[in-house]
Amino acid sequence: MFFQKIIIIFFIFFIVCFDSFAKDKTDMVLIPSGSYIPLFKYGDDVLDDESIDVDSFYIDKYPVTNIDFYSFVKKKPEWDGNNFKLIFADRNYLNHWKNIDSFDEINNYPVVNVSWFAANEYCLYLGSRLPTLDEWEYVASSGKEFRVAKDDPSYLHNLLDWYINSQSRGVISIDKMTDNYWGVFGLHGVVWEWVSDFNSVILLNTDAEGGGLEEVLYCGATATNAVDPADYAAFMRFAFRNSLEADYTINTLGFRCVKNIK
Amino acid sequence: MKQISNFFLKSCLIVIFAFMIDGVCAKELPKVEGNTSFAPDVPSPITRNHPAYVVVHFECVELVKELDNGVKYHFWTFDGTSPGKMVRVKQGDTVEFNLHNHKDNKMPHNIDIHAVTGPGGGAAVTNTSPGRTSIFSFKALSPGIFIYHCATPPVPLHIANGMYGLVLVEPKKGLSKVDREYYIVQSEFYTDSTFGKKGMHNFSQEKALMEFPEYVVFNGRVGSLTDSNALIANVGDKVRLFVGNAGPNLISSFHIIGLIFDKVFMEGASLVNIDVQTTLIPAGGATMVEFVARVPGNFIIVDHAIFRAFNKGCVGILKIIGKDNPELFAEKK
Amino acid sequence: MSVQVNAFPADSIYNLDLMLLDKDGNEKEFNKLSGKIQVFAMIYTNCKTICPIIIANMKAIEKLIPENDIKNVNFSLITLDPGKDDVKILNKYFKNKKFNNKIWNLYRTTKEDTLKVALTLGLKYKKEKNNEYTHSNLIILLDDKGVVKIHHQGLDKNYSKMLKTIAEISADLH
Numbered sequence: 001m002f003f004q005k006i007i008i009i010f011f012i013f014f015i016v017c018f019d020s021f022a023k024d025k026t027d028m029v030l031i032p033s034g035s036y037i038p039l040f041k042y043g044d045d046v047l048d049d050e051s052i053d054v055d056s057f058y059i060d061k062y063p064v065t066n067i068d069f070y071s072f073v074k075k076k077p078e079w080d081g082n083n084f085k086l087i088f089a090d091r092n093y094l095n096h097w098k099n100i101d102s103f104d105e106i107n108n109y110p111v112v113n114v115s116w117f118a119a120n121e122y123c124l125y126l127g128s129r130l131p132t133l134d135e136w137e138y139v140a141s142s143g144k145e146f147r148v149a150k151d152d153p154s155y156l157h158n159l160l161d162w163y164i165n166s167q168s169r170g171v172i173s174i175d176k177m178t179d180n181y182w183g184v185f186g187l188h189g190v191v192w193e194w195v196s197d198f199n200s201v202i203l204l205n206t207d208a209e210g211g212g213l214e215e216v217l218y219c220g221a222t223a224t225n226a227v228d229p230a231d232y233a234a235f236m237r238f239a240f241r242n243s244l245e246a247d248y249t250i251n252t253l254g255f256r257c258v259k260n261i262k
Numbered sequence: 263m264k265q266i267s268n269f270f271l272k273s274c275l276i277v278i279f280a281f282m283i284d285g286v287c288a289k290e291l292p293k294v295e296g297n298t299s300f301a302p303d304v305p306s307p308i309t310r311n312h313p314a315y316v317v318v319h320f321e322c323v324e325l326v327k328e329l330d331n332g333v334k335y336h337f338w339t340f341d342g343t344s345p346g347k348m349v350r351v352k353q354g355d356t357v358e359f360n361l362h363n364h365k366d367n368k369m370p371h372n373i374d375i376h377a378v379t380g381p382g383g384g385a386a387v388t389n390t391s392p393g394r395t396s397i398f399s400f401k402a403l404s405p406g407i408f409i410y411h412c413a414t415p416p417v418p419l420h421i422a423n424g425m426y427g428l429v430l431v432e433p434k435k436g437l438s439k440v441d442r443e444y445y446i447v448q449s450e451f452y453t454d455s456t457f458g459k460k461g462m463h464n465f466s467q468e469k470a471l472m473e474f475p476e477y478v479v480f481n482g483r484v485g486s487l488t489d490s491n492a493l494i495a496n497v498g499d500k501v502r503l504f505v506g507n508a509g510p511n512l513i514s515s516f517h518i519i520g521l522i523f524d525k526v527f528m529e530g531a532s533l534v535n536i537d538v539q540t541t542l543i544p545a546g547g548a549t550m551v552e553f554v555a556r557v558p559g560n561f562i563i564v565d566h567a568i569f570r571a572f573n574k575g576c577v578g579i580l581k582i583i584g585k586d587n588p589e590l591f592a593e594k595k
Numbered sequence: 596m597s598v599q600v601n602a603f604p605a606d607s608i609y610n611l612d613l614m615l616l617d618k619d620g621n622e623k624e625f626n627k628l629s630g631k632i633q634v635f636a637m638i639y640t641n642c643k644t645i646c647p648i649i650i651a652n653m654k655a656i657e658k659l660i661p662e663n664d665i666k667n668v669n670f671s672l673i674t675l676d677p678g679k680d681d682v683k684i685l686n687k688y689f690k691n692k693k694f695n696n697k698i699w700n701l702y703r704t705t706k707e708d709t710l711k712v713a714l715t716l717g718l719k720y721k722k723e724k725n726n727e728y729t730h731s732n733l734i735i736l737l738d739d740k741g742v743v744k745i746h747h748q749g750l751d752k753n754y755s756k757m758l759k760t761i762a763e764i765s766a767d768l769h
Binding site: 092156157160161163164165166167168192203217229230232235236238239240242243244245248249250251252 | 336365367368369370381389390391392393414415416419454465467468
Binding site: 196 | 721
């Protein structure tokens with residue numbers, strides 16, 4: 001009887017340890033399905049429905065931190081700062097982990113200097129994935145008080161201040177981040193975040209708010225026009241994504257993961 | 263007779279040979295470093311009489327700078343200054359443009375150079391993430407003085423925050439010799455505070471959309487061309503000003519109080535107007551003016567939409583030093 | 596997978612571990628494309644606008660490669676639309692385009708792996724609401740080890756740089 005209890009205790013202990021590295025749903029927030037209006041409307045027809053539907057999913061409350069990513073790298077050393085392959089990340093990968101006195105100082109700051117491949121691998125390892133552009137924009141379209149942030153007249157103004165001021169403020173730790181309507185922290189004004197399909201952003205002829213495609217560079221179906229040319233913060237996010245390649249590592253670019261509803 | 267025809271034949275052969283050599287040489291352009299300078303200085307005139315392959319490097323830098331005494335603003339710049347460097351090339355040059363985006367910047371940047379004939383003026387192929395470099399080349403087809411600016415969405419914000427300057431494409435025969443050349447760019451700043459109020463000013467989208475600036479300035483700040491920064495000329499100097507208007511919104515009515523422009527290269531192009539008091543500079547455009555400094559004194563440079571000069575900072579000084587010329591100007595007591 | 600981790604240079608796209616399915620339904624490890632110089636493009640069969648021109652340009656490049664070198668070169672197309680471009684459709688497309696079976700192949704893979712291939716090659720694409728794709732025009736030249744050598748604009752008829760590089764790599768392979 002005693003022996004059986006020991007086995008059961010060991011069994012439970014084993015399950016807890018094994019499962020503790022899987023993505024814990026308490027670190028994630030459930031986002032119910034809905035729709036949002038994206039920055040760019042794809043379609044020539046004025047009557048084309050602007051909004052995009054998004055299925056429900058779980059999203060990380062916070063961006064992935066340095067300590068989170070460190071645990072991953074320990075388990076998957078082919079992704080550490082010495083062993084990584086240049087096809088998957090450029091030479092600046094995890095540069096900020098070198099030459100620091102104490103890793104403790106940066107534990108709870110969003111991990112940056114990670115490429116799309118590294119971010120993607122991290123999420124997959126935890127049984128999750130990178131958010132799609134629509135998923136990320138959908139969650140981020142909510143302010144604090146308002147489900148649709150633009151219903152709050154001061155929202156766009158505050159958002160722009162946030163984006164521009166974050167340049168001199170620098171990156172902040174997760175305990176200093178503020179949340180939005182869904183309880184998701186640090187979506188704006190902290191770090192840019194990878195999305196799985198960032199390479200679907202094709203922006204050209206942008207002196208005006210929209211424009212046709214360059215046939216010389218792209219084979220394409222439709223023109224793109226901005227739905228809300230006053231949403232400068234959204235333009236900044238799209239312009240940033242447009243400039244990226246998957247191996248880029250940038251010291252203001254991090255990520256978070258999402259997970260499908262089973 | 264025989265000598266003449268001999269001479270004629272030899273001359274023809276030499277001329278033909280010279281053309282052949284020129285044709286061969288044109289395929290391989292000599293590579294030179296770009297001729298650049300920071301405002302209000304102008305790069306020195308180009309001395310070569312043939313086209314070249316000109317290599318230019320710009321670096322995007324985001325930083326906090328003063329817009330006015332005690333007034334700080336988040337500037338986005340080319341090479342840390344607003345306006346950025348002035349570039350001087352020659353019609354027919356091929357320019358290799360290297361755009362670096364400093365790794366500590368937060369924003370992607372690119373460049374639209376109005377001297378470029380090609381998609382986006384270069385913007386379509388220079389979208390550059392922080393820490394990266396983009397390179398493109400263009401042929402300077404037309405002479406003139408051209409604005410360049412960042413064209414990353416949202417474009418008005420990138421211009422409003424200070425990313426602009428001038429590229430001079432000298433005509434094939436060059437510009438006439440002058441004694442002084444200066445580089446000026448007028449622009450506006452839209453902030454959430456009020457003119458002169460000390461502290462941090464932030465970009466105001468509301469004011470920008472209403473075209474209601476707090477600041478209208480020369481060369482990126484109040485006082486850039488006044489007091490110890492005043493432009494200098496001697497009596498008798500031939501003076502040439504390259505003046506751009508980066509906007510983002512306003513048209514400039516460019517005037518120097520107390521003198522008349524002998525020549526205005528209208529809109530920075532090849533058509534010349536003479537004896538002009540005030541010339542228009544479109545937003546996203548430029549002008550080139552020439553005059554002789556005839557009378558000493560402090561000559562005030564303004565946008566003659568005069569509230570801008572008086573209340574928003576759009577004023578500079580040209581100090582002309584030298585002997586009085588009472589025939590031209592004299593006080594009568 | 597039996598492939599050694601260190602078999603390819605650090606910047607080779609064959610470091611991607613994925614499986615392709617070709618137009619005949621044969622499975623092929625992605626890194627098995629190595630050993631040949633690859634002229635590569637990502638298109639989809641339903642693309643009626645610029646893709647036919649890209650393919651025409653690839654065929655023109657094929658014709659210009661000297662007989663001595665062509666045995667070292669493959670032309671490979673991976674579909675951007677694996678949801679629609681199944682093996683049957685790829686096969687039909689291959690026959691319609693009259694590609695040389697010894698030199699050309701068409702492939703499909705999973706949606707996730709399609710994205711990874713595009714990302715390593717620096718290609719952009721977006722699925723539009725009308726189920727067409729907006730995508731980069733590029734023709735990519737890879738050496739035999741999977742390192743990207745040239746990004747060639749798909750509509751550009753000036754093939755000199757591409758041909759020169761193929762000749763150089765091919766010389767090392769003889």
